Amino acid sequence: MKKPILAAVAATAFLAFAAPATAQTAWGPGADDAAFQAMLRASFRERPGAPLTRLEQDPVQAFCSDPAASQSRAAAATAERLERENFAAVKFPADGQFLGDWRRGEAIAQSGRGLTWTDGANQANGGNCYNCHQISEAEISFGTIGPSLLGYGKLRGNTPEVQRTTWAKIWNSKSSNACSNMPRAGHMGILTEAQIKDIMALLLDPQSPVNK
């Protein structure tokens, strides 16, 4: 994790963010901002549980939607600033307890439900974790978009520092990597604090199958 140099950045952050849309690099002819926004407006419709506001980008989403620009050297400072901002927004557990129940964590990691227009409002959100990560060895159906988390706690230990780093990553993955593919589970309200504690236990509890 990069150490935030807070004061210096706040000012530039404000400047760059005043007009995120204009920061877009050129897409080809016919795909300027106005044409693109008109297309978005005409092409999507709201469904219960999936409102049109989902198309309104926050600064991270806008920045990462132009990979050529966001991965350029010129954008490095912006990426770092976004990471600091996202890190500053991480809410650590109020009671100082980072670990919940790894068994519940496993169930949350397995579930890909929640926040789509086919999920009911009472549907508990899942973490989608196995979609992208290997986690416990017993589950052979795992994705590879993210790194394997097998032995996560065994490799790193279960120290307070590891707990804080892991929490920050799950709560807001963009706090350490502006254009990480991983959703911001806490920041975007996908998982509750209690659910994140359970995921934490799955990764760090020595009794969890992840660390066996």
Next chain:
Amino acid sequence: MKTVDNTRRRVVQTGGALAAFAAAGLLPTDALAAWNQAAFEGKNIPDTLKALNLDNPTPSGDLQIVASDIAENGAVVPIQIVSRIPNTTRIALMVEKNPNMLAAVFDVPEGMLPDVATRIRMQQTSNIVAVAVAGGKVHTVTREIKVTLGGCGG
């Protein structure tokens, strides 16, 4: 060329010919029997076998289940059953962990090779049990197929 009919019993159409073959001993005696409801409602392997009149199945290396070890989706699991046991007249296919074990029964008349393939549903990872009747004896083979979770889980 394509014909549709809504006759309830196939014997109306082809009964004469089938009866003749049955009389000649070319068909298993129960090939003409109605759908075996008791067998298809069996909730465990012994009951299902009993309803099919299949006693004392013996494991056989000449009966084979050809399938992938893993099914990407339990809704469609391709299964082929091949018997190299001479005079195989009947093949049954069961899934141990389905709510009803029995998936299919094939009668193998004279001329048909004891080699059939179909696709079945599996609720979860389970043993597949194939049974073949040949010369009055009952042979069996078992194989596990894993059913994986797929998609985004949503």
Next chain:
Amino acid sequence: MTSPMRIRANVRDGVVDVRVLMAHEMETGQRVENGRPVPAWFINEVVATHNGKTVMTAQWGPAVSKNPYLQFRFRGGAAGEKIAIKWTDNRGESRTDEATIA
């Protein structure tokens, strides 16, 4: 209303290889839609005939997948001859389609 089957029958060295796709919902009877159970509805018998002779009989349960696939082989068929497949479902509806052995 039923839809035509797709039947492929190819002969090689005196053995006819038959592959059939049938259009059928194959409702298991265990599915619930809008809070109500959907009744079982599935093909429970399939009979294949060639020159008036039965060359395959199958009894199926609802564990056979939707839009069923069936493959079997028999001896004694020749190119140009017809093979007929007939299915019957648990509602008593049936359908027969023919194909020419190639």
Next chain:
Amino acid sequence: MKRRWYGAAAAVLALAFGGGLTAQTQEETQRGIEAYRQALQQGNPAELFEAQGEELWKKPMGPRNGTLEQCDLGVGPGKVAGAYARLPRYFADTDKVQDLESRLLTCMERYWGIDVQPVIDAAYTAPAKREIIALTTYVSGESKDVVVDVRPTHPKERAAFELGKRMFFFQGGSHDFSCATCHSEDGKRIRLQDLPNITERKGSALGWGSWPAYRVSAGQMWTMQWRIQDCFRQMRFPEPIYTSEATIALSVYMAATASGETMRTPGIKR
């Protein structure tokens, strides 16, 4: 068979006792999945839909009691062979870039004389979508093994390509997903499903060139529009409207990127 059992037991032991055999187990998993996919190829129920679609193509329908046999899919009135491999493209008569499904809507309106809005609004599983799904499957089958040839030249085609590319990378929703999250790297998968890298020719063809496809999970025939719609659902976006500009723009981006590769339609998938 016995040996298989021991094999399975060994795999379970490996799972229980740690890392050493993990790679091997993963390889076995991959092999198993490969064997499964190959078995599915033996018979694709998409053929049942192709047959229905062909019948519909020739059948007089709607208030005009017309047939689609005069429908121009871009390679001449009534011509179906190879048409899908050259779509989407610009059509002068509608002054729009159209994919197969939006073009079929135009033809259903024109020759059948039906109001297509209910078809657009209907859920993919609704009866109102049945005809267009069967027709799409039929037309796609007539481009099987045909080389994809979508090269944006008309200004509207070029604009659609750029908009599609921009749409592909557009992040949004509660999960910050874009199409690129899953489809911009080689060799990645969700669970056990391989994810084509759509930003490259071969990868894009793996995706674009295999839809419509029969989905065994639900026993449904999915068109490319349905595939895109369900991607957006899982991305937690609002619903893309059937044949809307964004879906066609994405299609132009995918088809153009896949140009030079071969169509394998209709496909069969998990």
